Amino acid sequence: MPEGHTIHRLAEDYAAAFPAGTPLRVTSPQGKFADAAALLDRTPLHTTDAHGKHLFLGFGDAEPAEWVHIHLGLFGKVTFGPAPAPPPTDTVRLRLADATSYVDLRGPTTCALITDGEKRAVHDRLGPDPLRPDADPALAHRRIGRSRTTIAALLMDQKVIAGVGNVYRAEVLFRHGIDPYRAGRDITPAEWDAIWADLVALMREGVRNNRIDTVRPEHTPEAMGRPPRVDDHGGEVYVYRRAHLPCHICGGEIRTADLAARNLFWCPECQRR
DNA sequence: TCCTTATGTACAA
DNA sequence: TGTACCTAAGGAC
Numbered sequence: 001m002p003e004g005h006t007i008h009r010l011a012e013d014y015a016a017a018f019p020a021g022t023p024l025r026v027t028s029p030q031g032k033f034a035d036a037a038a039l040l041d042r043t044p045l046h047t048t049d050a051h052g053k054h055l056f057l058g059f060g061d062a063e064p065a066e067w068v069h070i071h072l073g074l075f076g077k078v079t080f081g082p083a084p085a086p087p088p089t090d091t092v093r094l095r096l097a098d099a100t101s102y103v104d105l106r107g108p109t110t111c112a113l114i115t116d117g118e119k120r121a122v123h124d125r126l127g128p129d130p131l132r133p134d135a136d137p138a139l140a141h142r143r144i145g146r147s148r149t150t151i152a153a154l155l156m157d158q159k160v161i162a163g164v165g166n167v168y169r170a171e172v173l174f175r176h177g178i179d180p181y182r183a184g185r186d187i188t189p190a191e192w193d194a195i196w197a198d199l200v201a202l203m204r205e206g207v208r209n210n211r212i213d214t215v216r217p218e219h220t221p222e223a224m225g226r227p228p229r230v231d232d233h234g235g236e237v238y239v240y241r242r243a244h245l246p247c248h249i250c251g252g253e254i255r256t257a258d259l260a261a262r263n264l265f266w267c268p269e270c271q272r273r
Numbered sequence: 274t275c276c277t278t279a280t281g282t283a284c285a286a
Numbered sequence: 287t288g289t290a291c292c293t294a295a296g297g298a299c
Contacts, residue, residue: 072292075291075292106292109292
């Protein structure tokens with residue numbers, strides 16, 4: 001479930017699973033990361049970091065000079081388990097293991113050993129991340145405010161804002177009653193401030209619960225006297241993957257459309273221009 | 274067993 | 287804009 005909240009949660013979970021100082025077995029059963037894994041084998045995990053959808057694992061006994069850079073893409077998955085680790089399947093790109101637990105990485109778009117400088121370059125090409133304390137929302141609004149591109153596309157552009165994916169994009173626009181096709185430059189500073197603050201809160205909750213929930217208590221099916229939801233992605237949402245179903249608030253039909261090769265979902269009644 | 278789909282991105286044309 | 291890449295689950299047969 002890789003939007004930014006998943007990656008920040010993984011950074012926490014990797015660090016919690018493998019305390020600094022404990023040497024790890026590092027392997028790549030699939031083979032695609034075998035050379036790097038051999039270099040890292042029997043060294044401890046020192047630090048983890050996350051920016052948007054990018055995860056960084058720093059190995060060694062001191063401040064890392066090299067990092068494992070991981071991006072899950074659309075399919076990547078990480079599974080944690082207790083020792084003893086089962087025999088790995090042939091899709092495990094990276095396995096970390098110690099005496100008490102193991103973690104398997106499968107299907108990432110990126111899993112590469114990079115230098116500290118290369119890591120900085122990744123940070124430099126990413127926009128502010130609502131989950132990072134150093135993030136500057138004004139930086140994002142400066143880009144959005146000059147753009148004729150739709151706000152729906154801008155929210156997915158990691159150079160503009162890092163960590164938002166297709167679910168948070170759809171849900172935050174719904175929560176603020178914003179038509180996804182409005183141009184970025186028509187988003188007022190007040191609207192942007194509210195969107196940013198909401199993303200900070202929603203994504204922090206996402207890290208805490210390891211899933212995306214966006215429905216306010218007063219709009220849950222129970223509170224609205226409607227039948228329980230039938231979403232299959234784990235969280236409570238207003239519009240994501242709810243095409244042709246009734247809007248939780250107005251009862252109108254949720255619409256869907258292609259936008260930049262992704263599925264956009266919105267309620268045309270609640271999200272007017 | 275095959276087909277579709279998915280919370281993503283990079284690159285070619 | 288289209289396509290390639292990575293994996294697994296669910297649904298249609």
